[in-house]
Amino acid sequence: xxxxxxxxxxxxxxxxxxxxxxxxxxxxxxxxxxxxxxxxxxxxxxxxxxxxxxxxxxxxxxxxxxxxxxxxxxxxxxxxxxxxxxxxxxxxxxxxxxxxxxxxxxxxxxxxxxxxxxxxxxxxxxxxxxxxxxxxxxxxxx
Numbered sequence: 326x327x328x329x330x331x332x333x334x335x336x337x338x339x340x341x342x343x344x345x346x347x348x349x350x351x352x353x354x355x356x357x358x359x360x361x362x363x364x365x366x367x368x369x370x371x372x373x374x375x376x377x378x379x380x381x382x383x384x385x386x387x388x389x390x391x392x393x394x395x396x397x398x399x400x401x402x403x404x405x406x407x408x409x410x411x412x413x414x415x416x417x418x419x420x421x422x423x424x425x426x427x428x429x430x431x432x433x434x435x436x437x438x439x440x441x442x443x444x445x446x447x448x449x450x451x452x453x454x455x456x457x458x459x460x461x462x463x464x465x466x467x
Contacts, residue, residue: 379402379403379404380403380404381403381404381406382397382399382403382404382406383406383408384405384407384408385407385408385409385410385433386407386408386409386410386448386458387409387410387411388409388410388411388413388415388417388428388450388457389412390413390453390455392411392457394456394457394458394459395448395458395459396458396459396461397458397459397460397461398460398461398463399440399460399461399462399463400440400462400463400464400465400466401442401443401462401463401464401465402439402440402441402465402466403439403440403462404437404438404439404440405436405437405438405440405460406436406437407435407436407437407438407448407460408433408434408435408436409426409428409433409434409435409436409448409457409458410428410433410434411428411430411433412430413428413429413430413450413453414428414429414430415428415429415450415451415452415453416428416434416450416452417436417449417450417457418448418449418450419436419446419447419448419449419460420449421444421445421446421447422438424436424438425451428450440460440462443462443463443464444462445459445460445461445462446459446460446462447459448460
């Protein structure tokens with residue numbers, strides 16, 4: 326009798342835990358640093374001038390294994406619209422700016438960031454622990 330009551334209590338607590346987990350918001354990690362920029366293999370950049378001295382850089386890179394590492398060049402003040410596509414199930418992270426987006430076949434990871442500081446942004450696959458691209462951010466235009 327006592328054993329059944331304990332089992333029922335355990336089942337109720339387990340159900341409540343599952344319900345609370347499904348309703349709770351997912352944590353997001355944000356770190357200060359360089360504005361988001363994401364490169365990946367087989368890069369195809371199409372910079373488009375915009376208002377002022379900044380420009381919008383649209384870049385698509387591949388996260389598929391065996392593809393070469395992408396390199397994207399930009400300047401402080403540019404807006405980088407990065408799309409990472411591939412036949413992988415993973416997370417794409419730009420650690421220097423604290424951005425993480427999921428990627429899966431048919432659903433690319435997308436980043437859009439204002440590049441605020443000089444430096445280098447690494448674009449990595451989290452689970453595969455693989456560097457797929459670099460964004461080199463140079464100083465502003467004179």
